[in-house]
Structure formats: C-alpha cells, structure tokens
Amino acid sequence: MSLGIVLLSATLNLNSHLPPLQLWQGQSEALMQQEGPLTTDFELSGGLESPNYEQTNEFLKRLVASNPTQFQSVKIGVSDQGRDINMLLAVEGSQFSPAMMKNNNKPTLLIQAGIHAGEIDGKDAMFMLLRDIATGKRRDILSKVNILFIPILNVDGHERSSEFNRINQRGPVTMGFRTNAKNLNLNRDYTKLDTPGVRSVLKVINDYAPALYVDVHVTDGADYQYDVTYGFNPSFASESPAISKVLEEQFTPIIDTKLAKSGHIPGPLVFVMDKRDLKKGLAGWVASPRFSNGWGDIKGLPTILVENHSLKPYKQRVLGTYVFIDGVIDALAQQHKALHSAVEAEKQSYPKELVVSRSYSQQPDYIPFKGIKYKSFESALSGHKEVKYLGEPINYEKLPVFWQKEIKTIVQVPEAFYIPPQYADLVDKLKLHGVEVEALPEGTSLAGLTQLTVDNHSFANSPFEGRFRVDATFKSNLLNEEVSLSGWTKVSTKQAYSELVTHLLHPVAPDSFFAWGDFHSIFQRTEYVENYALEPYARKMLKESPKLALAFDKKIREDKKFAKSDKQRLEWLYEKTPYYDKAYLKYPILMSYTGQ
Incomplete structure (x- = not known):
C-alpha cells in the first residue's frame, strides 16, 4: 500500500466529523510534480502532508545547492527552545545583501508562513514555487521581484505536531500548534514584542525594507465556497488609506483574476457575526496593531493577510496559495511604483488626532457572498440551536456586513x-x-x-x-x-x-x-504612613490651611461612604501632605x- 493511500485513509477518518465537501478540480493541480528534481514532501504525499522542521531545513539546503547564485538561506533568529528561525532569499545574480537588494530596481516581497504553525499552507506552496524558479520553469519571477521567505516562523509550535491539533481543519494529516513554546500567539505580539519570532521579523523588515509583506494563515469559522480569502484594513478605516486604495484598486483585480483562472474562488477577508446563523451578517474586521496586518497598516508597510478556508482540503489550499503568491508577484511587478508613491505619501502624513479603537457599525453594508447551505437544529448536547452545513452552494445576492466603522476612541x-x-x-x-x-x-x-x-x-x-x-x-x-x-x-x-x-x-x-x-x-x-504620625501632622496641616480644612469638611458632608471610612479619610489627608508619593x-x- 502506498504512502499516499495510507495518508488519504487516515485523513478521511480524521475528517469524518466535518461538513461534506464540494468536489474540486482546478488547473492549478498541474503545478504538482510526482518526480524529478526538488519534488517536495507535500507532493510526494499526494498533497496530504507537510514536512517537519528537520525535513523543511533539508529542503532549504537542497534549494540553495541547486542554484546558489539565486538562493541563500540565513538564520534570522532563535526560538525559545533553541531552534533556528530561517529565511530564504531568492534574488538574481547573488545580490543577497540588504543594500544590494534595495538598489537592484526590483521590489522586495516578504512572505511569511507558519506564524500559527498549524496553518502551514504557505510553506508548501512557496517550496513548490521556489522549486519552479530553481528548475527554470518560472525563470520570469526573479526578473520581476526579490523574494524573502520565512517557511516557519513559529518553529517551536511547528514541532508540537499532532493529528489532533485542529478539529475544524482539513489537513495536513499532522500539523503544528497555534502558539509557541511559551503558549504565546505570535500574531498578537506585533506591539509588545515578547516573542523571538516577531522580533526576528521586525529586524528583517528594518534591514531589507520590503515593498510588500504577506502573512499566510488558515481561517476558522463558517463554511463557504471561497478557498482563498485575503485582505487588509479597508481604506475607509485605514491609517494608511493611500496604500489601501492601491491594494484595493490595483492589486486585488490582478490577484483575483489569476486565482479564478486556475479554478480557485477568491473571497473577502470577513468573518461571521454569529457562527450559528450566517444570515445575521458578516463581521468586517479592522485589525489593530497587535496583528501583522494591523501593525503594517499603522506603520505604512503594505501588508496582506491571507486566510485560506480551513474546511477545504490541504492540497486545494496549498495550490491556491501558490496561485495567490504568483498573482501578488504579478501585481507587485506591475504596480510597485504606485505602491511606493502611496508609501512615501503616508510617510509625510502627521495627523493631529488618531483613532485608536473602533467598534462595529449599527448599520450594515451589503455584499454578494458565496455561501454554503445550512440548517439549524436543537442540540441535546449544548442545549442550544446549532448549525449543520449541508455541502451545497448558495449564493447570497445581498448579505449584511458590519464593518468596524464606528470610532470608539480618539487621542490628540x-x-x-x-x-x-x-x-x-x-x-x-x-x-x-x-x-x-x-x-x-x-x-x-x-x-x-x-x-x-x-x-x-x-x-x-x-x-x-x-x-x-x-x-x-x-x-x-x-x-x-x-x-x-x-x-x-x-x-x-x-x-x-x-x-x-x-x-x-x-x-x-x-x-x-x-x-x-x-x-x-x-x-x-512602597512608602507607607503610620496613623500615629499622620493624625497629628494632618491636624496641624488643617489648622494652618483653612482652605484645606473647608475642603475636608465638605467631603465629609457630601460623601457618606467617605465619612464612615477611617481609611478613606486618612488616605485623603495623606495625599495632601508633602510625604505622599508623587509618582x-x-x-x-x-x-x-x-x-x-
């Protein structure tokens, strides 16, 4: 029995609790090879498995050995458990230094996989694309862009691998864990910088100044037809609206067209207001700076968050990611001057006030949405209505979407x-x-x-x-x-x-x-007061300051809780002394x- 058949059988058993699948065939299946130079572990498994940390690093070495004038592997950091965090540079003509890459007249694309290690689609998709560059099949790519690729950012979570890490995701057969060895979520760390992974990424961004940053994830939540959803903070709620407009108007059409031609269904980056009832509407999320795409928006670094659909098979998701990245490369090659102009414009923007938090609007917008039919039923287990997806497509002409348009907090x-x-x-x-x-x-x-x-x-x-x-x-x-x-x-x-x-x-x-x-x-x-010292000092203080004495008497008259509390009364007096901690x-x- 072949490895592919064994893995397929295991996958079917593991996924038996998930909603029924729609059959899928796409032109992107032709991207896979079964033999030949640099065939990936993903391809050898029939699109069901992803290599572990050691196998991943071995493949990086094979890529570099295949063409050292185009590829170089560098260590960008070390995890809490001592594993190297590696990055592959793909550049024409051995121009690997940050200074050379900044001056070779090509935009640099930074692609990151495995920030959530169970969401590893980007690693296997990029290994296929890099293989195609190495073997000459996609010689065109490095004539258009420079590539920085981090195959596994959360390397410790990646090695906490199991068949049972994600109950609501179809593959790979074994997958890593969401958080790192300290149980920290790297995609909540972009401001506080507690994790070596995110600190490593920020250093890469400082050193190489990428024109575009892509963070590849797998979403969870509702069932729908889209297999590749992606987005960025929309221009109406962005702190870098000039950048968002370029991504909306000049990047999205190129990417969507490429995905559709290859048999994939691109969708908007939206979530669900009520996971038990899709018809209540979609949640139009605006990322805050703790997230990669929210941080990129605040910083003025063009950043796209990819959320592949967890209920689609792993092979379909990986192939969709390959096509998505290919579309991003085309868009960046064609529109990098417009994007650069938007970035420079945002650098000159010095707002006098800033929106720092938002809430969902009360009134929805409406968008068409490619959903999956579902029914509700009373669950004896939860004691609540639950949803069961039926595997049949349904197209909503107008589904409400509630964007985080409401301004909650503004600071000067x-x-x-x-x-x-x-x-x-x-x-x-x-x-x-x-x-x-x-x-x-x-x-x-x-x-x-x-x-x-x-x-x-x-x-x-x-x-x-x-x-x-x-x-x-x-x-x-x-x-x-x-x-x-x-x-x-x-x-x-x-x-x-x-x-x-x-x-x-x-x-x-x-x-x-x-x-x-x-x-x-x-x-x-950390300095304290004793009542035997405070009481006579406060008595003297009130005697010498009639104004303070009147304020104390007024507080007693008007605040009954204060009047009855010896602790509050003495604390109030202590605050008025020069001994009180001014910090x-x-x-x-x-x-x-x-x-x-």
Whole structure:
C-alpha cells in the first residue's frame, strides 16, 4: 500500500466529523510534480502532508545547492527552545545583501508562513514555487521581484505536531500548534514584542525594507465556497488609506483574476457575526496593531493577510496559495511604483488626532457572498440551536456586513513623547519597530510638558498572551515648572511612523505598552504612613490651611461612604501632605503638544 493511500485513509477518518465537501478540480493541480528534481514532501504525499522542521531545513539546503547564485538561506533568529528561525532569499545574480537588494530596481516581497504553525499552507506552496524558479520553469519571477521567505516562523509550535491539533481543519494529516513554546500567539505580539519570532521579523523588515509583506494563515469559522480569502484594513478605516486604495484598486483585480483562472474562488477577508446563523451578517474586521496586518497598516508597510478556508482540503489550499503568491508577484511587478508613491505619501502624513479603537457599525453594508447551505437544529448536547452545513452552494445576492466603522476612541497626537532612562527597554523596542529616537544630552530641561495621571483603572481578571492587561482613564496635568530631561529619550511624532509612535506610547491606545502592562509598577506604593504620625501632622496641616480644612469638611458632608471610612479619610489627608508619593499613578512618559 502506498504512502499516499495510507495518508488519504487516515485523513478521511480524521475528517469524518466535518461538513461534506464540494468536489474540486482546478488547473492549478498541474503545478504538482510526482518526480524529478526538488519534488517536495507535500507532493510526494499526494498533497496530504507537510514536512517537519528537520525535513523543511533539508529542503532549504537542497534549494540553495541547486542554484546558489539565486538562493541563500540565513538564520534570522532563535526560538525559545533553541531552534533556528530561517529565511530564504531568492534574488538574481547573488545580490543577497540588504543594500544590494534595495538598489537592484526590483521590489522586495516578504512572505511569511507558519506564524500559527498549524496553518502551514504557505510553506508548501512557496517550496513548490521556489522549486519552479530553481528548475527554470518560472525563470520570469526573479526578473520581476526579490523574494524573502520565512517557511516557519513559529518553529517551536511547528514541532508540537499532532493529528489532533485542529478539529475544524482539513489537513495536513499532522500539523503544528497555534502558539509557541511559551503558549504565546505570535500574531498578537506585533506591539509588545515578547516573542523571538516577531522580533526576528521586525529586524528583517528594518534591514531589507520590503515593498510588500504577506502573512499566510488558515481561517476558522463558517463554511463557504471561497478557498482563498485575503485582505487588509479597508481604506475607509485605514491609517494608511493611500496604500489601501492601491491594494484595493490595483492589486486585488490582478490577484483575483489569476486565482479564478486556475479554478480557485477568491473571497473577502470577513468573518461571521454569529457562527450559528450566517444570515445575521458578516463581521468586517479592522485589525489593530497587535496583528501583522494591523501593525503594517499603522506603520505604512503594505501588508496582506491571507486566510485560506480551513474546511477545504490541504492540497486545494496549498495550490491556491501558490496561485495567490504568483498573482501578488504579478501585481507587485506591475504596480510597485504606485505602491511606493502611496508609501512615501503616508510617510509625510502627521495627523493631529488618531483613532485608536473602533467598534462595529449599527448599520450594515451589503455584499454578494458565496455561501454554503445550512440548517439549524436543537442540540441535546449544548442545549442550544446549532448549525449543520449541508455541502451545497448558495449564493447570497445581498448579505449584511458590519464593518468596524464606528470610532470608539480618539487621542490628540503630541508633538513628542519623552521617555525616562529607567525605561530604556522600551526605547530598544521602539528601535526594533523602526521608530526614530533621540537621546537627549545632559543639561536638557523643558517646561510646559504634560503628564497623565491614572484616574480610574481595572486589571484583566485573567492573563492574555502572558500579560495582565490594564484599562484606564486619565487626568491631564500641565507641568509649568521645568523638568530635567538629562538621559531621557525624545520620540517625535513628526516622523515616517508617526501613527505607530502614538499607538505604542499613548496609554489610552489599546495596544500601547501601557495597556499591555509595561507600567504596572506605577500602581503600587512602597512608602507607607503610620496613623500615629499622620493624625497629628494632618491636624496641624488643617489648622494652618483653612482652605484645606473647608475642603475636608465638605467631603465629609457630601460623601457618606467617605465619612464612615477611617481609611478613606486618612488616605485623603495623606495625599495632601508633602510625604505622599508623587509618582504614584503617574504615567512616567511625558508629552509635549504644539503651542504649549
């Protein structure tokens, strides 16, 4: 019995709980080879399996050996468990250095697979495409673009491999795990930078300055006809609308046409408002900067998120990814000047205010949608109506889609942020983000700076991505006295990545360093007061300040809870003494605003 038959039998057994499949045949099946130089492990398995970490690295070596003038493999990082994170460079004429690639008059495309290691379609698709370049079948590609390819970003999750990692996904037979060895999701790490994988990617972006960044995933959720869905933050909700318009108007038609001609059905990057009832509408998600595509949008780096449909067979998804990348290469080759112009325009945009969070609109838009018929039934297991997909196509002429159009939070953008030296680790993170920073010399001092004080706050009840996130409101205080800034770092918002600076450093932003918990120490007090010392001091203080005494009496009269609490009364008095911790609840990063 052949390996392919064994794997097919195992796959059918594993997928017996999933909705029925639509039969699929596409021209892209001709891309597969069964023998010959550089036949991939995916192809040898009949499109059912993906190679492990060791086999993946062996194939990288074979690619480089096949044509060292076009391919080079480099280590870009090391995982928590000590595995190398590798990247393949595919460039004409041994022009592998970042400087040479930036000056060879071709746009550079960065493609990333396996950020969620169970979603590994991009690895096998790109290995086929790179093989076709190596063997001369696709000699045209490197005449148009330079390619950077990361086959497995989450290498530790990749090796936590099992047949049972994804109950709602058709293949590969064995697949990696979503998170890394520390159980962190790399695609929630683009602002806080806790994972070596994402730190490695940002260094690659700084070094090579790609014209376009593609992050390949597999989605979960509803059943529908589309096998390749993809997208980016739409122009009406983008912080880089000029870039989004080029992707919408000049890239999407080229990519969609190529996919359709090869037998694939491209679809929009939307999710479902209610997974038990598709007819309630679609969720038009706008990614925040913790995600690859949201970070790219805020940074002004053109970024496309691919979400292949998890219920389609692995072979179909991988072949669709090959065709998708081929379409991206065509679009980038044809439209890179327009894209570059949009990027440069966004670098000159310095907004005075910034939307940092959004919510779903109450009123929907309507789009046609290629769905799959389903029925609802009462489940004795859940005690709730559940959905059963029937495997038959249904085309909705007008399905509601609720985009995150509603503006939830806007912040005023400072002219600059000032970071004290004890937070040098955040300065290092800003540099990794590509942000320009300025070390202030000894003797620097400024007046008119603004400091925010936490007014109300709440910590999350449970950790998220290894952090206890915090939500807070603030009071603003203008500091009229001069503040010594010797050894501090100035971060201007009048720079190419203005929006990214504000999202990272303004504490109101949901993906700021503050919100992720980098300033938890300001919520604790470490000097204490004894009542035997405070009571006589406060009595003397009230006697010497009639104004303060009147305020204390008024607080007692008007706040019954305060009046009955000895703790609150003494705390109020302690706050008015010069002994009180002046740094308590103070956001330590100062801000300056135009006109102050």
